[in-house]
Amino acid sequence: AMASCGRHSTQAREDEQRRDERGEQHAPAPQSPTVLPPPPPVDYGVFMQGLVQAMQTQAQTQAALQAQLQAQAQAPAPVP
Known part of the structure; x- marks a missing residue:
């Protein structure tokens, strides 16, 4: 019985962690300084x-x- 209770609690914790990760993906945390990765070097020749x-x-x-x-403007208008 004790082991099954332990398993349930760890599963619940894992589910909570998964929920937290999903939430962070939707709204990036403002306190983390590196929200955006550094931009890749752009080849401006190709871009232009x-x-x-x-x-x-x-x-x-x-x-x-x-x-x-x-x-169309130069073409004579069809007379009704």
Whole structure:
């Protein structure tokens, strides 16, 4: 009987620890100084390339949209 009681109490403690860990994952404790890991070194060349590519594609889509709008505006309106 004593052994079973001991097992139950240790299981309960483990469950409490698991609950605490889950809670810490949801809300990082403010008192811990190292909440965020140090940022990895960023290769700014690759980063800028991606940024420029994104801007270029955006400009291309905008130009295509403008061309479509201009074509629609230039096209004679269908007379009802």
